[in-house]
Amino acid sequence: MILPEARALCFFGLVRDGNSLYSDRYYCRPGSGSGSLQYLIPPDSPSVGSHFLPHFPASLTTSSMRIACLQFAPQVGDVDNNLNRADAVLAKANQDDIDSLDLLVLPELAFSGTDFPLVFICYKLSPITVTGMALKRRALA
Amino acid sequence: MLITACSSHLALSNVAQGFNFGSYDEISPFLEPSGSGISSLWARTVALKHNLNVLVGYPEKLDASGNSRAGPKHFNSAILVNGDGETVANYRKSFLHSVDETWALEGKGFFGGHVPGLGNTAIGIGEFRMHNSDCIHQACLDV
Numbered sequence: 001m002i003l004p005e006a007r008a009l010c011f012f013g014l015v016r017d018g019n020s021l022y023s024d025r026y027y028c029r030p031g032s033g034s035g036s037l038q039y040l041i042p043p044d045s046p047s048v049g050s051h052f053l054p055h056f057p058a059s060l061t062t063s064s065m066r067i068a069c070l071q072f073a074p075q076v077g078d079v080d081n082n083l084n085r086a087d088a089v090l091a092k093a094n095q096d097d098i099d100s101l102d103l104l105v106l107p108e109l110a111f112s113g114t115d116f117p118l119v120f121i122c123y124k125l126s127p128i129t130v131t132g133m134a135l136k137r138r139a140l141a
Numbered sequence: 142m143l144i145t146a147c148s149s150h151l152a153l154s155n156v157a158q159g160f161n162f163g164s165y166d167e168i169s170p171f172l173e174p175s176g177s178g179i180s181s182l183w184a185r186t187v188a189l190k191h192n193l194n195v196l197v198g199y200p201e202k203l204d205a206s207g208n209s210r211a212g213p214k215h216f217n218s219a220i221l222v223n224g225d226g227e228t229v230a231n232y233r234k235s236f237l238h239s240v241d242e243t244w245a246l247e248g249k250g251f252f253g254g255h256v257p258g259l260g261n262t263a264i265g266i267g268e269f270r271m272h273n274s275d276c277i278h279q280a281c282l283d284v
Contacts (some may be wrong), residue, residue: 006158049153055247076235077167077171078168079171079179083179083183086183090187094190098193099191099192099193100195101191101193102193102197102258102259103193103194103195103196103259104187104191104193104194104195104196104197105196106184106196106197108198108217108219108234108266109199109200109217110180110197110198111179111180111183111197111199111201112171112180112199112200114240120153
């Protein structure tokens with residue numbers, strides 16, 4: 001697949017894997033070159049939520065590196081609430097877990113939010129629907 | 142090697158071509174000065190409190206000091222702060238999505254370098270395809 005040399009890869013995302021679409025989850029994969037994509041949040045969990053995952057499963061790492069992805073479903077333009085939401089997720093997590101981390105990863109445009117997910121959702125709809133939503137959005141702006 | 146992708150989504154294939162979502166006006170109130178906005182402050186606070194590296198994406202506004210004719214430059218960026226609260230990397234998104242192109246300039250490729258405590262690290266923001274794409278391999282080569 002991708003990056004066979006990487007020891008670890010982590011990202012947030014909407015993922016199209018074959019014919020399946022998974023949204024708002026984050027993933028990691030091992031660096032063995034033969035491993036498959038691992039779902040850190042099971043595909044049947046709620047598609048949008050606030051999560052803190054303290055580390056890659058031990059079997060996926062070749063060292064003791066500990067990484068966490070902070071996901072908190074940021075809302076576009078709602079910076080204060082987004083900050084509070086991120087703080088709340090961290091506050092609920094085990095503080096010793098956080099202290100033992102090497103890296104904490106937040107999404108792209110984490111606190112300002114981004115329209116990307118909506119774009120992606122639109123992609124799953126028909127072109128006519130996409131155009132309609134764009135026009136409606138423009139009208140509301 | 143560690144790859145961190147500060148990404149909002151993946152596996153896009155020309156999803157938004159000709160689809161003008163977002164604009165400069167929409168992002169403008171949220172632009173942050175390079176490495177010193179609210180996102181960077183949050184990252185430093187958490188990094189110092191827990192002694193860890195924090196990577197967070199933010200909309201960067203680079204003031205063109207010393208060049209009055211050029212306006213400020215904007216990037217879809219990610220800042221990496223270490224456990225001492227110091228900036229380790231400020232990556233600017235390359236290979237922009239059309240949504241980004243409405244307000245951001247393109248960065249100069251993926252970040253790749255040695256980060257104390259993490260090792261060789263690559264940082265990317267973007268739309269990485271799971272199949273039939275060599276997009277992310279470029280991140281690998283950078284390291």
